[in-house]
Amino acid sequence: MCGIVAAVGEVDVQMCREMLGRIKHRGPDDTGEIRRGNVWLGHQRLSIMDVGGGAQPLSDVDGTTYLVANGEIYNHRHIREDLGHELFETGSDSEAALHALIVDGPAGLARLRGMFALAFMTSDGEFLVARDSLGVKPLYWARRAGVTLFASELRAFDEADRPLVESFPPGCCWSPASGLVRFADAIPSHVRPARRAEEPGVWDESLLKSVRETIVSAVENRMMSDVGIGVFLSGGLDSAIVAAVAAEYAKRHGQPLPTFAVGAPGSSDLAAAKVVAEFLGTEHHEIVMTREDAIAALPKAVRAIEHYDPSLVRSAVPNMLLAEYASKRVHAVLTGEGADELFAGYSYYHEAPFTDPDALQAELVRTVGELHHLNLQRCDRTTMAYGMEARVPFLDRDVIELALSIPPEHKMTGPGVEEKKLLRDAFEGWVPEEILRRGKEQFGDGSGAKDVLEKAVQSSPEIAAADGVELRSKEEAGFYAIWRDELDGIRADRTLGLFATT
Template identity: 30%
Template sequence: MCGIVGIYHLDTPKPVDPARVAGMCDALAHRGPDGEGVWTAPGVGLGHRRLSIIDLAGSPQPMASSDGRAVLVFNGEIYNFRELRHELAAGGVHFRTDGDSEVILAAWQRWGTDCLQHLQGMFAFAIYDLEARSLFLARDRLGVKPLFYATLSDGSVIFGSELKALLAHPLLRREADPLAVEDYMTWGYVPDHRAILKNVHKLAAGHFLLLRHGKPLPVPNEWWDVSFAGRRSGRRAALEEELHALLQEAVRSRMVADVPLGAFLSGGVDSSSVVAFMANAGAQPVRTCSIGFDVAGLDETAYAQKIAQRFGTDHVTRRVSPDDFEAVEALAGMFDEPFADASALPTWRVCQLAREHVTVALSGDGADEALAGYRRHVFQRAEDRVRGALPASMRAAVFGRLGALYPKADWAPRPLRAKSTLLALAGDSAQGYARALAYTTPELREGLYSPEFQRLRGEYRAEQPLEALMRKAPARSGLDRAQYADLKFWLPGDILTKIDRTSMAVGLEAREPLLDHRLVEFAACLPENLRVRGRQGKWLMKQAMQRHLPEDILYRPKQGFVTPIAQWFRGPLQEAAREIAHGKGLAATGWFDQHHLGHLVEQHVSGRSDHARLLWQLLMLERSFTTLGLV
């Protein structure tokens, strides 16, 4: 796990200043505290910060191929590098190191861009081919590892693992993209099709770029996609055994490391499953860690302790006060772009705890997206049955009118929160799922924005790319399309961004075995009733794990990390909330209706309404703008 940066001149191969590449590397020092390197040639410069995991002393980067033709910088892990190494060596390749970096170089020289199909792992890398004078940029299938890039006024393309690496280059323009603000205000993060700064891009998951001197910047090529169009046949018991074997192999393959390795353990199904397979695969006790809270309703450590005792893990727990609001500034600097998922705070804390004991930690992220584990998947399937039973015109007229009249009641028990369900049923499956995913509704955003921002936004709405993605998905059903959107949109934008930034901030490598692409491809072809059955998601996985986990772990309600932001904005962050509406931060943009914001703040502070998520969104946007120098 590392940080990578680079500069490449598209037009003519101008000299690249090594000090400029080194400056970009320095911005990523937290990602690679164990080493650094810079390499330049006419028209190109590559930089690397290393967190040593495999072949600790023998694989420094930037790394040149044995014939000197190609140079690599690489962030991530290739889990099948030993098998690939054996295959390439049989074909005559001579290896000088024992790590996975040199295997990528050899695979590139053997197969070209098709090398990506041979790599199993998480990665973002760049290879400069001195003979072809080309730069190859690639990102893993599901977007576990990030890669930002931008074109500059001097004709160069710069890239880096985080936006802060690009910000270290003096020619990068710092101008906020209003469409990215619309995206952020809708989803709580800036999705991968956009960046918070104009002219900055993210290489999408499962895509690559091949740049050549004298050629314009190409359109990224998609090299991997997941299809929900097929359906596996066969007996349920056989599919259950196949899923169990895939889970087992996914975990086993991610236990290769030359440094201490452990796991995050929340006591939920996913992290408990990972720990169960780790315990069965290793001779030594698994190192596990959990974060608990002083508030009983937020604390899951008893479940984590139960799993730790069941599998004899070397378990550590730390309780933290939910009053962790002082970390707001650090979070803004960690993410660069605005990021409103408040669970980033406890995720950061558990990464800090893990780093005190290990250098690599396995997480349970990804199973909900791959195997339909979210409550919204259950609702989506049920709502699609209603949509299928009634004509679209009738649904739009009846449910649309009822939804408009029904009061918003976030404070009420879930069965009484009918407004969002009625509005979702008024539209098609994609429109309904967009409402389920969104932090803010279109109606709420209209009241937040100033006339100037609405002019800049034009006809664009953040839901449009998600709805288009779902409608074009290789899928059969609404549930298929919802999961496809989760894997392609929500997962890289929110979940994987959160774990990458919070783990890398403390020099910890996080691995996600439940996102093994073979497991994801298998799950996408399961019949719907093996993913969702009744009100139970991840049904087949839970059946497969009954031999390892107790029922109170498998079937307890999903909780996740909770942060008490509603209380913060009525207490220690009350003045920060008022600053959102009346301060010099967001007000300086002229993009928000300050009077309306002030009204929402006072409603929340007084306890008349709960606008905590919206206020947190706005606070993180303001802090991000400040960090980026935009206000």
Template identity: 30%
Template sequence: MREGLHVCGIAGYFGLEADLGLLERMGAAQRHRGPDDQGTHVDGPVGLAHQRLSIIDREGGRQPMATVDGRFVLAYNGEVYNYRALREELEADSRTFLTQSDTEVVLQAYAAWGPQAFERFNGMFAIAVWDRDEQTLTLARDQFGIKPVHLSRISEEHGGPDAWLFSSEIKPILASGRHEPAPDERAIYRYLRHRVHDDGVQTFFAGIERLLPGEMATMSSRGLERRLYSTLQQDLSAARPPATGAGPETVAAFRDGLAESISLRLRSDVPVGTSLSGGLDSSAIAVGIDRLLTEDDASAKAVGHRQQTFSAVFTGYRNDEERWVDDAVAACSGPVESHRIRPTSTEMFADLIDFVRTQEEPVVSTGPYAQYRTMQEASRHVTVMLDGQGADEMLAGYVPQTVSHLRDLMAHDRRAGIREVVASRDVLSTVVRARLRTRLRGGRSFGELLSPDFKAAHVDDTYAVGGATLRQRLVHDLFVASLPALLRYEDRNSMRFSVEGRVPFLDPQLVRAVFAMPDDAIIRDGWNKAVLRDAEQDILPASITRRRNKIGFTTPQNEWFREQREFIYQVLLSESFASRPYFNRVEVLNAFEQWLSGAGSLDSMAFWRILNVELWLREFIDPKPVSETAEPADSAESAESLEPPQPLEPPARVAAPTVGATNQGKALDLVLPDGSVVRRHPVRTPLVTESDDLTSVVVDHVRAHLGVLGKGQVDSGPGAGVGFRRWYVFVSEKVVATTQRRSFYVWDIPVTRAARLLSRHVTRTPAGIGLGSPFTMQLAIDEVGLPRVLVAAAAGAVGRLFGRRGLFYTVAGGEVRAIDGPTEYSVPPANMSAKLGPKDPAAVAATLSAAIRQVLPEDLAATFCGTVVVDANDLGCNVLGTDAPTSVPRLERMFADNPLGQGTQQTPIALVLDDLRSVSDRRAGEVRRDGMPAKPPSPTRRPRVGHATKGSA
């Protein structure tokens, strides 16, 4: 007999007019869950969509499936392993069947027993069943929540007050066109601050919820009703086994129960493989399958003539488990084909966007990526994978569960508690040492990395772990704190590659049996998972059964983050990250630098959560471009990339003049306090690299724009015909410093403790300008020496006591004042680099002026006054060096409002026309009176930046 078992994707709506297009969009968004077949059903207010991944009887069990009388229609995702017994019971009750599929058993069971059928299913499932006569749509999720169901109420503008969408994944709801994606800020806060997610109905998407394990929802004209149908969680909480008494019969019962569960989950008409981490749980499943194979058990037929195992290993890293994988494979009597996947940090960061998209919501660490790659490799060989998910939650595989047990034991039997503490001392000492090390390092708490407003909005949102006793803690971890998140990772990673994941430890009968066992079957003599260790002690080697250092499916995250620090800095220094209302970007950057240097109390997990939220927001929440019609040049210039730019084009290919291309909101003309008028013509250029010759860059672009000057007057554009007495070339100090190789990526600046300390006491100003960053402070120390910086800091502190500002920069000098940090709105790599001021800017100005005069016609040469190297931004202007005879205050007033672009405009050169003889009514922009002071002190060596921006003057 061929059975129709298959894992799929379901989606649909309730309360809308018939809409096949909507169903097709939703189904297409999760087609990876069921690439083998698809189907839809529309009836009155209900639409059902089904994507099918066929595992057994690939021709049977097509969905949605209806009863013969048409009353009930089912869309079903999952497998009910005890369907044969249920079918026999239903047939004895005069129910007839047309197929051999478990789908029809599920449908007939609901038709016979209603929602009471759900509790009787042993398996993993997400169910949607439409009752035509009662006009109700019922959704249900299995007792452990192995298979997902999401739902969203549709706003009245998209369908009406009682309309709903549902789907296996979140993407179909987003693809429906009837739900506007928005972040749930409470979910983001709890994830960032408390490291929790998937512990309730809430998702990271506002207005989208999930069904809980063992929960059902009924939709009708009366609205939505949700309730738990399963008593499993309640029954486990109520279990009161004795503290001791586990013996050989307990071990035998567990061994038999696990073997039966594995056997049930091997049924398939497509190849079955095993996810093998090298830990106790997955190794127990691998040798369990091996035992069935060597005994020629019929249930292992789908495994084939040899078992295929799939493992992610990390050669050379501390958390590599390959030696334990070898031991587990060696423990198998039959043939094993062991597939080893060796992910690298480069591969992970290349896969990161797809991984974020796959998971749909942030994950607690990069660990699930190891499973993602394992499933990717498995999909090339098998369609079904078994793994050990759930054993840690039911058998106390985590240290916090041991701590809960010891506390409870000490409270009830102090002598037994002391014995258990002594037996667990090696495990506990690891935790104590880690916490002590964190305290000794000092540094920031995670809360400091969040924005004050975001923290204030959620100040009352706290988190406490449920359960005072071991059993309470285990139940909490099974249904709330731990397992729901792991099952989400498992479901998304496996279904991304159209692989079905099965979890033998999560058999309701097996879990009930474990909770009926004495406590010492779970923890005994300092060993957790005691009954599992005992059951496997003669099958697996002691290297696995007596192993203390649990690793599991993880990645070498600490090492990978150091290897890929450039990518992480790109994200943290991006304009989008700076605009988020959740983070204190300065503190995040400083804390990340501190972690890289081996200091501070935070770990890579903290920075992963920040990174994950940012990438998730980009992928699911940020508006996407309507089209990809941007000019290639603009696209290349705006991309945040570390790839080197193309070489500077020769003079013949310099872009045509762009008269009047001022920074947004700035005027072309400016009236100075003495009544004279100056006009600024920004000159747009490509990016500048350290290998460019600054003189050639400036001369070529000035020569290309001489036409706007005419013969001593503005020759074209707004205000043509206006004359001027003299003119200058203003050049941004950024491009000067770049060509002098005085710009450095922040990750290449080895920050000292002194720089880190001093930077925390500097007033932080907008846009990263100044020394309120350890990177820029380190450049200041390197440039003028630590003693001078310390004296300047002391002078600044004293000056503030007497109300005097700016003494720090007066003492530190212009070299320090000219240091700039990364600014998120700048063109890469300026958004990721810190730079020193230009060396000898007056000499640079003189050299440029001499070269410019050589290409000027006689009339313009007579009015050309020289070159001005400026450090300008929206706060003001500092002249760093010039060969012009004009006074520096007047030159600074000419640029007081900085008309040049600070970002992708790339206008680092300006032709400045001084003392216009008449002001045309046709000139562009608004003439305004200037009374702005000179630029205030600027806020924001190593391998240097390979290229830099010309983006601002």
């Protein structure tokens, strides 16, 4: 949705404005700032909800409290009803976060359902920042003598401050008075498999219905927008399910549904996405990626995702091309991120030691909790590089809680049981049968980017060990060299730790 910057302490307003300017791509529609005492808030706006009246910083009617936010509060209508419509001045979903904090203080964060990073202050000096429990929306901070700085992306910080930058932990809030406090866990402690599966891979209709209805609700909640919204359609199972639900919603509301696919000429992703789009009747757009396109996008992708892990870079390159094209047509897109981590879609989940149900469950929980370092970082940065928001319905709280309460045996493969069979069975009839049973293929592979990019960096020099970074392959060394150059020669171990490879 947007980009935010905040500072508390000895505020240098000009420096804060420069920080905000470095993330203007996240919110090209408007710029807002406010200072009260020793607190400064800045906002770059991407207008999605209440385009005319939702400018930030938001304030209460008396002008005594202020908020800047990046993300979406999907239950904002329920919060309005609960707190009273008379409190609200705009149609912005972020205003629900403002009033929840005014009414309940930090406890108001528990009301919020969505993806967000926010900063809140009062005219009498109170200050609070917070990040959603999964870290879907990014937030970084740097604590230095006299001032604490916050921003949506690493690049916002001055080069001198970058060695101090850390990823702000998901599910936490911070204030000068209370310090860092956890208000929510990525995986709530009560979420665990309800029972062992007596017959792995065999389930009744009630489970399929529960999975289907929970995912449908999550997708529909993310269709809220006062501007255009579309779907990134890779041709895989997960994005096809999202597109199918979104298409039904769009039809009921008399709206078109644009879908977007990218791939090299003749790639399997383009072919599969076309099958899905024709089946659903969407307004489909294909971006054919040439070798030259991929190589030209490589440094842009590495800079955008602020990462050099090969699997992320390979998928980021086609994502960048997709986002560049789609951003000219819609302001927000839905993606299939998170389904593989919840329903055991990756091949390694089905190898030792994860052939043990308890080990598989632990690994699913771990990888969901780590998504903010990896796929979610790539998903956010590649879209926001072009001022477009990505929404991730599979990572809705209800979907996570349901998926991780399912016996892990139901996610294991075996004779006649392919990966994600439960998810496939739940959406039988919603997508074409050939897509429903299509095997898992990494986005960077299916799009055709992998081979091109591997060859593009084969001639890159190995990086000196003096950087203190362990690199696993020549390909990763090539991506790291680009990353280092694009991020202004960062060397500090503490900063490099933000980008630990998978």
